[in-house]
Amino acid sequence: MSELKEKLKTQIIEQLNLEDLTIADIKNDSPLFGDEGLGLDSIDALEFIVLLDSYYGIKIDDPAIAKEIFHSVDSMADFIESKK
Amino acid sequence: MKIIGHCYINPRGAFFNGQNVLIATEENYLKNYFSELKIDYSKFYKMDLLSKGAFLGDYLLRNSYKDLLHVENELQFIFANTSSSKETDIRFIESYERKKNPSPSLFVYTLPNILTGELAIKHKWFGENIFYILTKFDSEFFNDQIVMSFLRGNEYCLCGWVEMTGSPEDECFMFLVAKSEVVNENFSNNLNEILNTYRNE
Amino acid sequence: MERSLKCYLKYGAIISPLGDRIEEHYSAFLENKSGIKKEGKIGFNSENFFLARIDNLANSRYNTLLNQACEKLIQNYSSSFLQNPKTGVIVSTTKANLAAITSDTFESTRRIIDEIIHPFHEPIIISNACISGVLAVNTAADYIRLNKFDQVIIIGIDVLSDFIIYGFQSLFALSNEACRPFDKERNGISLGEACGILVMMNTPDDDCIVEVLGGASSNDANHISGPSRTGEGLFRAIHKSLERSGILKEEIDFISAHGTATTYNDEMEAIAFNRLGLNHIPTNSFKGYFGHTLGAAGIIEIIMCMVSMEKNILFKSIGYTEIGTSERLNVISENQKVEVTTVLKTASGFGGGNAAVLLKCIQ
Incomplete structure (x- = not known):
């Protein structure tokens, strides 16, 4: 699981063009969206949908669910595990 | 027309009102300055080169804003460069040609005026905004634009020349101008002198 | 000035x-x-x-x-x-x-x-x-x-x-x-x-159709790509344009809106027009004819506003059948022969920008 989370962080940096960040800058449980976390928004949520599809073959059609899944690295990893 | 603050950023250093504030110690100089200035603004990491440059320039000017904290409408942005959003445009093309996934978060930065949106959001400024493409920095052009802006009723102009493509020649020159009764015949000459001094640092 | x-x-x-x-x-x-x-x-x-x-x-x-x-x-x-x-x-x-x-x-x-x-x-x-x-x-x-x-x-x-x-x-x-600007079934841009x-x-000749009364721009200060939920920037741009033109909003005969037909853009415009008390004024979007032509849009749409004024006709907003915004608008559903003297043209875009201009027919 922790391996998956580290991999996810690398993919997030790559997919969202956050090259200024390192994986150490992204905490497992801190919110990715909003000013409290990484300051991501609805456009970045679209990138997460692409990320899940291209790296994990998981398709998300309902943006409403997407919000919960993409809350943090933890919640994303849980979701990916549950789809295995 | 009175210049109440100016700043300059390039891959070697950052300056405010003629004084050297920071010297680059890393190749990624924008991230370098952002860390050195200890700014808390997580959206910075998402921004493109142009917005990062303008964001840092805006931060360097923070002491010049003291008298206009109440201003919401009467501050206009006048920005310009030569290469528009070229660096992000190329990265967006790569996202669909090479990575086979057109990137929405890159696409939204493929317009040069996005940087004015970033500054407006940060300060809650609802003023006028315009972005021009010029072959080179033109002080006379900025002079005319500022005159027109003040005649339209604006009180301040935040102006910027943000030519950044990821080259060693990249530069971000910003200056804040206040309306004043005194006619400054030498405005464009002053502006050229300020920029040339920065360029020769 | x-x-x-x-x-x-x-x-x-x-x-x-x-x-x-x-x-x-x-x-x-x-x-x-x-x-x-x-x-x-x-x-x-x-x-x-x-x-x-x-x-x-x-x-x-x-x-x-x-x-x-x-x-x-x-x-x-x-x-x-x-x-x-x-x-x-x-x-x-x-x-x-x-x-x-x-x-x-x-x-x-x-x-x-x-x-x-x-x-x-x-x-x-x-x-x-x-x-x-x-x-x-x-x-x-x-x-x-x-x-x-x-x-x-x-x-x-x-x-x-x-x-x-x-x-x-x-x-x-x-x-x-x-695309179907302002319609209930709209789902995006063409x-x-x-x-x-x-x-x-600066001096009118026989071919001049309108006088440019005044215009302004305003930033939403809200999001770099999403329209403001309150229409703040558009509200301020129109308000300033009216002030600079020295005319009353009651004088406006027609609004050529931005109307891209995305859910959020059209909703934002309806909110801004409503806040200004302009939602009863005949309104259309020319995007149903031209699609969204980005940097050309403002110019070709002003050209069509001039045609409206010259020929005294309001053009139907193509793609519109039923209102799809939370605030009602008077979207033009059929071509109408009517005198068109004063026109408000608006635009909104990425970077949070909004702009407006008021035009008056001189023919």
């Missing part, structure tokens, strides 16, 4: 999928004919989308279109007018010639204008997303009021490209049918391409 210096607009040229003459556009609009068509396999994964594409633009779409439009302009204007030291040129474009991305996407704009129009001054290029066209008209008016120019040629142009199509597709902003040219004068 020298308030005594007034500004007037007349037609320069227009090229869109609906034709390359004003009269052709008037005929097409009388029949509510749209330039938008279904185009096969143009999405990133070869999806079909609806576009307003100009046929026969060859490979160099931007350069060809700009060339053709400038050639049209010089048929109607003398070289002494075009080359006069008091004639300025302003260009509104978002992406210009993207094919030249590795060198300079704006080089061909300056070169083609220089080769065909031979202006005294280098063109002033505005690239401020979808509000560029309205900003170009407001900027031209400033140059005239400041007495820098006696007349200004205002060119608005953008063309279709994979870049633009894939970009809007990546934002899930493209409609799966011809992209288009066009070039429009206006000529602004």
Whole structure:
């Protein structure tokens, strides 16, 4: 699981063009969206949908669910595990 | 027309009102300055080169804003460069040609005026905004634009020349101008002198 | 500003999928004919989308279109007018010639204008997303009021490209049918391409149709790509435009809205118009005819506002059947013969920009 989370962080940096960040800058449980976390928004949520599809073959059609899944690295990893 | 603050950023250093504030110690100089200035603004990491440059320039000017904290409408942005959003445009093309996934978060930065949106959001400024493409920095052009802006009723102009493509020649020159009764015949000459001094640092 | 210096607009040229003459556009609009068509396999994964594409633009779409439009302009204007030291040129474009991305996407704009129009001054290029066209008209008016120019040629142009199509597709902003501004069933933009040219004068002649009363812009200060939920920027831009024009909102006969047909843009506009008490005024979006032509939009839509005023007709907002915004609007559902004297043109775009201009018929 922790391996998956580290991999996810690398993919997030790559997919969202956050090259200024390192994986150490992204905490497992801190919110990715909003000013409290990484300051991501609805456009970045679209990138997460692409990320899940291209790296994990998981398709998300309902943006409403997407919000919960993409809350943090933890919640994303849980979701990916549950789809295995 | 009175210049109440100016700043300059390039891959070697950052300056405010003629004084050297920071010297680059890393190749990624924008991230370098952002860390050195200890700014808390997580959206910075998402921004493109142009917005990062303008964001840092805006931060360097923070002491010049003291008298206009109440201003919401009467501050206009006048920005310009030569290469528009070229660096992000190329990265967006790569996202669909090479990575086979057109990137929405890159696409939204493929317009040069996005940087004015970033500054407006940060300060809650609802003023006028315009972005021009010029072959080179033109002080006379900025002079005319500022005159027109003040005649339209604006009180301040935040102006910027943000030519950044990821080259060693990249530069971000910003200056804040206040309306004043005194006619400054030498405005464009002053502006050229300020920029040339920065360029020769 | 020298308030005594007034500004007037007349037609320069227009090229869109609906034709390359004003009269052709008037005929097409009388029949509510749209330039938008279904185009096969143009999405990133070869999806079909609806576009307003100009046929026969060859490979160099931007350069060809700009060339053709400038050639049209010089048929109607003398070289002494075009080359006069008091004639300025302003260009509104978002992406210009993207094919030249590795060198300079704006080089061909300056070169083609220089080769065909031979202006005294280098063109002033505005690239401020979808509000560029309205900003170009407001900027031209400033140059005239400041007495820098006696007349200004205002060119608005953008063309279709994979870049633009894939970009809007990546934002899930493209409609799966011809766009339907303000309609309940709207689900996104139809992209288009066009070039429009206006000529602004400080002294009206017989061909001038409108006076430019005043205009303004305002930033939403909310989000770089999403429209404001409160319509704040658009509200302020229109409010300032009314103040600067010195007219009352009751005098407005028609609103040519931005109306891209995305859920959030049209909703934002309805909220702003409602806040200003303008929602009973006949309103349309010309996007159902031209698609969204980005940097050309403001210019070609002002040209069609001038046709409305010249011919005293309000054109139906194509694609609209039932209101789909939380605030009601008076969206024009059939062409109407009616006197059109004062028009409000608005635009909103990425970067949080909003712009407005008020026009008054002088014929």
